[in-house]
Amino acid sequence: xxxxxxxxxxxxxxxxxxxxxxxxxxxxxxxxxxxxxxxxxxxxxxxxxxxxxxxxxxxxxxxxxxxxxxxxxxxxxxxxxxxxxxxxxxxxxxxxxxxxxxxxxxxxxxxxxxxxxxxxxxxxxxxx
Numbered sequence: 001x002x003x004x005x006x007x008x009x010x011x012x013x014x015x016x017x018x019x020x021x022x023x024x025x026x027x028x029x030x031x032x033x034x035x036x037x038x039x040x041x042x043x044x045x046x047x048x049x050x051x052x053x054x055x056x057x058x059x060x061x062x063x064x065x066x067x068x069x070x071x072x073x074x075x076x077x078x079x080x081x082x083x084x085x086x087x088x089x090x091x092x093x094x095x096x097x098x099x100x101x102x103x104x105x106x107x108x109x110x111x112x113x114x115x116x117x118x119x120x121x122x123x124x125x126x127x128x
Contacts, residue, residue, distance in 0.1 A: 007066065009049075009050070010103055011041045012041055014039065014117075015052070016040075016050075017039070017090055020084060020090075021084045021088075022076070022077075022080040022084075022093055024122055025076070028101070029076075029101070030076040030077075031076075031094055032076075032093040032094055032095065032096070032099065032101075033070045033073030033074070033075075033094040033096070034073060034074050034076045034078070034080065034091060034092070034093050034094070035054055035056035035057060035058065035059070035065055035073055035074065035091065035092055035093075035094070036057055036058075036059045036074075036079050036082050036083055036087075036088035036090065036091045036092075036093075037054040037055075037057055037088065037089065037090045037091070037092065038057070038088055038089050038090070039052045039054045039089060039090065039118060040052070040053050040054075040055070041053075046098060050106050052078040053086060054090055054092070056092065056094075057088070058072065058073070058087060059074050059078050059079050059081075059082035059083075060074065060076055062077065067080075067094055070094055070096055073094055074125065076093075079091040099104075
């Protein structure tokens with residue numbers, strides 16, 4: 001496809017995702033509900049470009065899972081084994097309310113205007 005305002009360009013090549021190294025994950029994070037994901041490129045009409053979505057999935061059933069149902073998530077060891085086997089590419093954890101752990105999806109920082117709308121995030125990031 002050719003690029004225009006209405007038509008998406010060809011989907012991008014998949015990035016080199018960070019390799020999972022289970023031994024480097026702190027025990028506090030290993031205790032949290034865990035998921036796996038195989039990233040999918042999607043066209044984002046709001047900025048006219050591709051982005052990667054990483055739907056959280058259960059490592060055994062493959063079903064998509066959401067943050068509103070932590071009981072459906074899995075444990076760290078099961079997720080790590082699924083990723084290390086090559087069945088899944090990524091893994092992540094759910095940061096439940098009240099866990100005392102705060103996180104932010106840094107991939108969203110690449111979107112235009114994100115830092116301008118979120119000055120508290122910008123203050124915690126070192127720009128190179």
